[in-house]
Amino acid sequence: MNTGSILLEGKNVTRKFGALVAVNDVSLQLFEREIHAVIGTNGAGKSTLTYLLSGELPLTQGHVLLRGRDISSWSQPARSQAGIGRSYQRNNIFLPLSVRENCRLAAQAKIQKPWQIWSSAQHCRQSLALADQALEHAGLAQQAATVAANLSHGQKRQLEVAMCLAQQPDVVLLDEPLAGMGAEESERMLELLQRLKKDLAILLIEHDMDAVFAVADRLTVMVNGSVLASGLPQDIRSNSEVQTAYLGEAEPLPDALAAPFS
Ligand SMILES: Nc1ncnc2c1ncn2[C@@H]1O[C@H](COP(=O)(O)OP(=O)(O)OP(=O)(O)O)[C@@H](O)[C@H]1O
Numbered sequence: 001m002n003t004g005s006i007l008l009e010g011k012n013v014t015r016k017f018g019a020l021v022a023v024n025d026v027s028l029q030l031f032e033r034e035i036h037a038v039i040g041t042n043g044a045g046k047s048t049l050t051y052l053l054s055g056e057l058p059l060t061q062g063h064v065l066l067r068g069r070d071i072s073s074w075s076q077p078a079r080s081q082a083g084i085g086r087s088y089q090r091n092n093i094f095l096p097l098s099v100r101e102n103c104r105l106a107a108q109a110k111i112q113k114p115w116q117i118w119s120s121a122q123h124c125r126q127s128l129a130l131a132d133q134a135l136e137h138a139g140l141a142q143q144a145a146t147v148a149a150n151l152s153h154g155q156k157r158q159l160e161v162a163m164c165l166a167q168q169p170d171v172v173l174l175d176e177p178l179a180g181m182g183a184e185e186s187e188r189m190l191e192l193l194q195r196l197k198k199d200l201a202i203l204l205i206e207h208d209m210d211a212v213f214a215v216a217d218r219l220t221v222m223v224n225g226s227v228l229a230s231g232l233p234q235d236i237r238s239n240s241e242v243q244t245a246y247l248g249e250a251e252p253l254p255d256a257l258a259a260p261f262s
Helices: 046-054 076-081 099-111 125-137 153-165 183-196 209-215 233-237 240-248 255-261
Strands: 006-017 020-031 034-040 061-066 084-087 171-175 201-205 218-223 226-231
Touching: 006 046, 006 201, 020 034, 020 046, 020 061, 020 201, 020 218, 020 226, 034 046, 034 209, 046 061, 046 076, 046 084, 046 171, 046 201, 076 084, 084 153, 099 125, 099 153, 125 153, 153 171, 153 183, 183 201, 183 209, 218 233, 218 240, 226 233, 226 240
Parallel strands: 034 201, 034 218, 084 171, 171 201
Antiparallel strands: 006 020, 006 061, 218 226
16 A cells, blocks of 8 residues: 555546546545556547646546645646656657757746747756656666657657656646657666656556556556546556456456466
8 A cells, every 4th residue: 555645636537528428436545655557448448637737737536635635727837837847659750850958948837938949058057957867767878969860669668757757747747658669668668767757747648558557566557537446556556447347348457467377
């Protein structure tokens, strides 16, 4: 059982798109120094949930709390300033710029006024220091001078995480950070997540079940917008409803879920 404090909480979070209830009355708690994975079939509402927590989409109903404070009406930039960072399924990188400059801009977006964002890097000691720290943390310090376009796919995903870290978040929402990665790159990213959780709370959306079960401290399973189950990995693994939800999709049972039954 996690004895840390709750950093981010969704209470009865609901989002409708017309008649479609994409996220339906979801409650979830994210503790400090924890990786909380949200898994579920395609279209279950996982990404929409992250948009609701980060403030990119308004709630239809429910509340979002950061350290116990209701931030439901706060904009995405206000939530980012308050410590909620995120990386996206889509690529968010300026490809012609160096790795360091991408991180520097991310840091500067947090510490400077938006209209000053393009000011010279030489005059931005604070943002450069944050960028270097984030690159070190994300294992990309060696690539600082590399043009982002020349990074491998896995390194680009690492850079997205580094850009998120450069904004000094307390909570990070990661949407499929392993997508499109090979085994070695995935391994590196999982090691990074394990390192990061010593200082942060991480909400992880991921389809790779073996990876999820390797790093998650807690899991929430979503089906058709609703929470089917939430708990410790061993409880989720042995939950017959979770097994049925995956089998019901006529998809092969992921190894990580099948393990205890094989
Ligand atoms: N802007 C939108 N307008 C209308 N419907 C949307 C919108 N965004 C998402 N949806 C719908 O909401 C549902 C949940 O989508 P969401 O992307 O959150 O699922 P997901 O669990 O992240 O799926 P995946 O694992 O495939 O990324 C889907 O039916 C999707 O088509």
